[in-house]
Amino acid sequence: MFGNKKQHPLNKLKVGFSFSLLKKEWTILELGEYSWDTGNMSVEYTIESGAEKAFLEVEFYRGEFEVIYSETLHLGTIDLDEIIDDGYFNFEGKDYKLEETYSGSYRNMTIFTSTETLTSYQFYYKDNCITIEKWSDGSIESFYGKEIKPKKITNINTL
Template sequence: MFGKREGINLVGLRTGTTFKYNNTLWEIIEISDYDWGVDGKSIEYKIRSKNNIEAFLEVERHQGDYELYYSEGIHLSEEVVADGVSSKFIIHDGKEFELEEQYRGSCKNQTLGGSWEKTETYMFYAHDKTILTIEKINNTDLSAYYGSEVKEKALKNIKPN
């Protein structure tokens, strides 16, 4: 496995670290910790490409292996989000997504500081394994993300700053 072979701790990367994913060079610009209680912990890296595209890479250790998710922010209306959470289905970009996972916990942006904030996350999956994630922070701020699970070996040339 990539992380073990290279000896790189993917939940311990720092701002300024660069890596290649999908033939694009990315740099970690922010780091947030998530505590999901009994469901574990994860780290989310806000990343930026040299073309100023911003995205997210979430990393979680699960049974000794890494689970990685790449996503980009998208806009969904509050009505679509509310209807999707209650009906457990969302249609986006011509695909039907079904709610499969829901987590409650706390998050804290380690880069910007601040305090822990209550977080709810809803993960909707399509048949092609793409993921639409809805995140609600402090019961008010809604964000939506579109992405997919990533294999460790897809991250290349990881270099600390």
């Protein structure tokens, strides 16, 4: 009755599961899987709370979960090559430093899309992260997020 309740592994959640994060109740709408050229894998959950839509990327690395909560960021037209050459990206007056670049593939595991390839550039300012993804078709997507501690995800409801 008073024992520790074991938390569901964050990289094994499913569509329809819900959880609490950032003082809101979120529901998982879609599940995507990244396979990185480094040999690592990560899971991306598309999540919803009311009218809000966001993303939760979870990677199990060296025995620990690394979690990034993010929302779509509309950057307009950018010169990605110049940003990469400079090694930083200025957003809202803060210089985000390019710290990680990964190439790999992505597949939506909810609707089973074909595998797409991409390169992901992660720029950091403290715990804040801007991710810019360049896809094989030349399209660019960007996200603004924050690294969060796994223990911030609570009350996981597994249906």
